[in-house]
Amino acid sequence: MLEEVTATRYITPLREGGSLPGLVEADDLRTYVLKFTGAGQGRKTLVAEVLCGELARRLGFRVPRLVTVHVDPVLGLGEPDQQVQELLKSSGGTNLGMDFLSGALGFDPLAFRVGPEEAGRIVWFDALVNNVDRSWRNPNLLVHRGELWLIDHGATVIWHHNWPGAETSAARPYDASEHALALFRPDVAAAAADLAPLVTADLLAEVTAEIPDAWLTGEPGFDTPDDLRRAYARPLLARAAVVHQRIKEAQ
Known part of the structure; x- marks a missing residue:
């Protein structure tokens, strides 16, 4: 199974994506691009990400490391952006994180x-x-x-x-x-x-x-x-x- 981490800090939204992924810090002190169960097509998008990302990795492609990220809905209480706040509140539980490739x-x-x-x-x-x-x-x-x-x-x-x-x-x-x-x-x-x-x-x-x-x-x-x-x-x-x-x- 994918490694499990817990989100400890929401850093910023990444508005290039239509589903509004976010940059978060986790309890392992690493930074991840977080994709939410409460966004877009929901969990099916995350299933596809894991299925294809892990298959690609095993076939020799370079893919950012994937982890599951536990999100506590209270993480969004202090967010000034209403859209981000609602997304965090609706995505409590298991979400998907991928290593942030700094400088890419x-x-x-x-x-x-x-x-x-x-x-x-x-x-x-x-x-x-x-x-x-x-x-x-x-x-x-x-x-x-x-x-x-x-x-x-x-x-x-x-x-x-x-x-x-x-x-x-x-x-x-x-x-x-x-x-x-x-x-x-x-x-x-x-x-x-x-x-x-x-x-x-x-x-x-x-x-x-x-x-x-x-x-x-x-x-x-x-x-x-x-x-x-x-x-x-x-x-x-x-x-x-x-x-x-x-x-x-x-x-």
Whole structure:
């Protein structure tokens, strides 16, 4: 399971994100970007973050370390911003934190070159998890100490918003024509050859086990959190072997 920490101080909101994540200090004296259960799509966004972030890490990508962050609603009592105060009050309990990469810069394709191999690996991974939020308009990539880091995976595995139609949704092609790395001629075939064999049932069971029960309990159609974990794993296992054949790339 992810390491658990407790938020001790709310520092500032990060208004670049639509769900208003915040910067917090925790009882381990580290600083985290906090994503709240009370924001946007709620816990499903956090499930996607953990599922894809931890899968990416195991496949060799650079992803900020993830932790669960306990938030006491009283943390928001002294906040002057009403929106932040309400968000903190509605997010008591288990939330998601990711290491704050101090000094990191947003990815700029004109300033940072990416080789076809690395570009291909990222495009393949985004196709696997159906990431619809890594376009040139909003790359969700950071450059930290000269290396590329993947962030913000809340808009992935979109089939979990409609489980009855999940199989059909997961079988659709992936449109990479406006992907943030499309101009670097991503070598998707090489990425598939390297990465697809690594996506096994055992690996996905390990990754889904990182998702807290609190975010999986009470999902309609599923009796237990483990039933839902297996539902998350099935489309990814099926997609891994064939998704490179379903990627629409830029011309």
